[in-house]
Amino acid sequence: MKAIVCSALDGVDGLAVKDIERPESAAGHVRIRVRAAAINFADTLIIKGQYQVRPELPFVPGIEGAGEVVEVGDGVSIPVGTRVMFVAGVGAWSEEVVVAEPMVVAIPDAMSWEDAASFPVAWGTSHIALDHRAQLQPGETVLVHGAAGGVGLTAVAIAKQMGATVIATAGSDARLQVAAAAGADHLINYRSDDFRARVKELTGGRGADVIYDPVGGDVFDASLRCINWCGRLLTIGFAAGRVPKAPANILLVKNIAVIGVHWGAYAERDPATMRSSLETLVEWFADGAIRGTVSSVRPFEAVHTALRDLLARKTTGKVVLRLE
Ligand SMILES: NC(=O)c1ccc[n+]([C@@H]2O[C@H](COP(=O)([O-])OP(=O)(O)OC[C@H]3O[C@@H](n4cnc5c(N)ncnc54)[C@H](OP(=O)(O)O)[C@@H]3O)[C@@H](O)[C@H]2O)c1
Structure with a gap:
């Protein structure tokens, strides 16, 4: 499957789009076919080894995204086919990702993949x-x-x-x-x-x-x-x-x-508060009380310029990578 891989902690220069193995699924987890994934300031730090989280090289960055559930592990209640937003920590800049069920939230029909992908963080x-x-x-x-x-x-x-x-x-x-x-x-x-x-x-x-x-x-x-x-x-x-x-x-x-x-840190320390906050926000979105902040949608291949623009303070709201 296609993914953006960080092979060296050289910042933007350490990234390349590659073909990699699909991640293993697990009990309590769901496999998601990713439609869009967001860029965050933290991604610019993680690919330089300057963030709290330091994954082993090589790794697929990407904290959050959105897509359809295509497979569920034992003990999962969310049905296959559900449109969701998710928080992966790392791994979202990929065609598929495996995420623990509590970090997955169903999205309203009216919410675009781009708005959903850039929503949680x-x-x-x-x-x-x-x-x-x-x-x-x-x-x-x-x-x-x-x-x-x-x-x-x-x-x-x-x-x-x-x-x-x-x-x-x-x-x-x-x-x-x-x-x-x-x-x-x-x-x-x-x-x-x-x-x-x-x-x-x-x-x-x-x-x-x-x-x-x-x-x-x-x-x-x-x-x-x-x-x-x-x-x-x-x-x-x-x-x-x-x-x-x-x-x-x-x-x-x-x-x-x-x-x-x-x-x-709420994902580990207080997932109930994190989840209920996200559910409140999704309701506000569905009611029209808040609306998406995506200003730019780019293909996976444009990840380098997307990150450089963010660092140069040229972007507003959220920048999203789209997988076709
Ligand atoms: N604590 C948390 O849980 C949490 C969660 C998410 C993000 N964050 C942090 O929040 C910060 C912003 O994240 P973000 O994703 O919103 O990033 P962003 O979209 O790049 O926004 C950062 C904003 O900071 C302003 N800024 C001022 N001085 C800057 C500088 N020297 N370099 C870059 N930007 C500068 C820029 O606006 P102007 O050009 O208009 O000044 C820019 O719009 C990051 O430090 C990120 O790690 C923390």
């Missing part, structure tokens, strides 16, 4: 972060950094769905328009504007109640200066490359919390 992370971890309340103000990116765009939409006012930051005015279309109330270009001062202005001097930060580095540091009393700063990722440090004196004086979010 981005929507799941933002929902667990804002609802479960930050306990966001209606009427609160949320500052979303990297708001035009994969996770950021879903954070904008979820915060709006939960009744918050959303301030979005991004690196260009065109990227901010993408966040505006997802419902952001206020837009800040953090390359041309001092977001710390603008957030204070927009919140009557108080600062944001919840800050969603997938960028880290200087953005994290400045966020601690525009957060409200009792605020919650969600640390989602470090797209800027620097892992920031939280000064305890500021946490104390401002009575704030810095909250870590590791969505992938």
